[in-house]
Amino acid sequence: MSTTAAEPLGFKGFMRPDGRVGVRNHLALVSTVALANRTAEHAASHFDRLRASAGDPVLLIRGEFQRGLQAADARLQDEVLERLATHPNVGAAVVLCHDRRAAQAWSARLAAWPTPVEVLAVMDSRGVQHAIDRCVEALARMDARRAGFVRSDCPFSSLTLALECGGSDASSAVCSNPAIGRFVDRAVAAGATVIVSETAEFIGGEEVVRAQSQTPAIAQAIIDRIAVTESRMAGDGDHYRGVNPTAENIEAGLTTLVEKTMGALCKIGEARFAGCLAFGERPAVAGLQFMDTPFFSPCSITGMVAAGAQITLFSMGVFNPSGNTLAPTIKVCGNPDTLSRWPDGIDVGLAELIDGRIGLDEAGVRVHDAVLRVAKGGITHTERWGEGQFIIPRMLPTF
Amino acid sequence: MPRTALTVHPGDNVVTLLDFKVDDRITQEGLPLIGSIPFGHKAASRDIAPGEPVIKYGVAIGVASRAIQIGEHVHVHNCR
Numbered sequence: 001m002s003t004t005a006a007e008p009l010g011f012k013g014f015m016r017p018d019g020r021v022g023v024r025n026h027l028a029l030v031s032t033v034a035l036a037n038r039t040a041e042h043a044a045s046h047f048d049r050l051r052a053s054a055g056d057p058v059l060l061i062r063g064e065f066q067r068g069l070q071a072a073d074a075r076l077q078d079e080v081l082e083r084l085a086t087h088p089n090v091g092a093a094v095v096l097c098h099d100r101r102a103a104q105a106w107s108a109r110l111a112a113w114p115t116p117v118e119v120l121a122v123m124d125s126r127g128v129q130h131a132i133d134r135c136v137e138a139l140a141r142m143d144a145r146r147a148g149f150v151r152s153d154c155p156f157s158s159l160t161l162a163l164e165c166g167g168s169d170a171s172s173a174v175c176s177n178p179a180i181g182r183f184v185d186r187a188v189a190a191g192a193t194v195i196v197s198e199t200a201e202f203i204g205g206e207e208v209v210r211a212q213s214q215t216p217a218i219a220q221a222i223i224d225r226i227a228v229t230e231s232r233m234a235g236d237g238d239h240y241r242g243v244n245p246t247a248e249n250i251e252a253g254l255t256t257l258v259e260k261t262m263g264a265l266c267k268i269g270e271a272r273f274a275g276c277l278a279f280g281e282r283p284a285v286a287g288l289q290f291m292d293t294p295f296f297s298p299c300s301i302t303g304m305v306a307a308g309a310q311i312t313l314f315s316m317g318v319f320n321p322s323g324n325t326l327a328p329t330i331k332v333c334g335n336p337d338t339l340s341r342w343p344d345g346i347d348v349g350l351a352e353l354i355d356g357r358i359g360l361d362e363a364g365v366r367v368h369d370a371v372l373r374v375a376k377g378g379i380t381h382t383e384r385w386g387e388g389q390f391i392i393p394r395m396l397p398t399f
Numbered sequence: 400m401p402r403t404a405l406t407v408h409p410g411d412n413v414v415t416l417l418d419f420k421v422d423d424r425i426t427q428e429g430l431p432l433i434g435s436i437p438f439g440h441k442a443a444s445r446d447i448a449p450g451e452p453v454i455k456y457g458v459a460i461g462v463a464s465r466a467i468q469i470g471e472h473v474h475v476h477n478c479r
Binding site: 256 | 403405407415417437438439440453455456458459461473475478479
């Protein structure tokens with residue numbers, strides 16, 4: 001019997017100097033460019049062995065390009081990496097650059113940042129081993145600094161939740177998505193922020209956007225983004241069936257993108273959009289936010305986490321391993337077959353919804369209970385497996 | 400044993416099968432089913448002519464690419 005979550009409760013989180021709240025206190029190592037990634041990997045694994053940190057490894061965030069990226073792509077890469085390095089779930093960070101000039105630029109970017117951060121350039125070293133050793137020493141300094149944060153009472157309204165779905169099937173539309181929707185109604189009413197993304201999965205849902213936006217201008221901004229995505233999909237000369245809906249969506253019974261959209265939209269409950277965000281953009285106000293992102297989950301989650309989401313709510317039909325290492329990912333599933341086959345990958349099971357043994361209100365309470373459990377420090381399955389990727393989209397060619 | 404089938408919206412012309420009893424051929428609402436329809440897949444709740452919209456959630460999710468009989472599996476082979 002459920003006894004909690006009749007009202008949105010507070011939780012014990014990590015209050016940062018700027019008032020934002022973390023549900024984790026990670027030591028992060030951010031490599032800003034692929035050239036520095038291997039040094040970062042060596043340093044992280046060496047540091048983890050040194051302090052035997054099996055349950056709390058260094059959180060490694062790797063950039064792919066940066067060098068070679070043009071204009072808006074280069075700016076987005078830097079902005080997103082900066083927002084990840086300074087995410088509220090990070091207690092202290094080491095930022096590893098390749099060259100000295102990049103390190104100077106990153107030091108300037110992060111100079112005013114209130115949580116501990118140290119910037120290094122690989123090229124300031126005298127040998128590969130020295131580069132790794134310097135990074136390990138910086139990790140040790142930052143590890144000591146993050147220990148200054150301890151959990152204290154934080155309001156529920158300090159939470160930003162990322163909504164995601166993957167492996168969608170018919171059960172997503174009748175179980176996990178509407179259960180998350182019930183939770184979203186309650187969370188938004190309590191002053192929290194909720195971000196939903198994947199622009200392609202709003203194609204066909206324009207009327208829902210119009211009906212569920214706080215102002216016509218917000219609705220139009222979202223619908224304009226949907227139209228841009230739809231025209232890109234139609235104009236790329238490729239046939240997108242098999243891409244979206246994906247092969248596993250089709251095997252699970254979803255026939256068209258509009259069918260997938262209508263199921264996915266159940267995630268937002270009755271809430272109304274309070275804003276339309278670009279990839280990784282921090283919301284200006286609380287409430288339900290739309291973010292314009294590509295449709296595949298590791299990328300769209302990266303955008304919502306960069307915007308400050310501390311927890312990801314991930315709705316599944318068939319199993320999908322996707323998650324995020326920085327924002328604990330709560331997997332919610334109502335497909336009885338998936339629940340029996342993937343018990344070590346699902347955090348909230350809702351199979352009883354299918355045969356009517358529980359209703360959506362009870363399902364929403366289960367989601368809420370899981371959010372509070374994880375906010376207080378409870379470990380999700382994706383964290384246990386160390387599952388998750390950071391993927392920043394690119395729009396321009398590389399020369 | 401009748402199968403569990405959900406009509407999401409009253410204006411729909413398909414239902415969604417929400418159980419694994421693929422050998423049974425009738426839904427709890429009395430809709431006769433043609434063939435084994437897996438969990439989560441759709442069946443036509445009335446005849447749908449070629450070119451006619453396939454309606455779920457009260458919206459056109461696609462168009463019939465050929466004639467679909469009542470009770471027939473509706474998916475990528477006859478809807479796009």
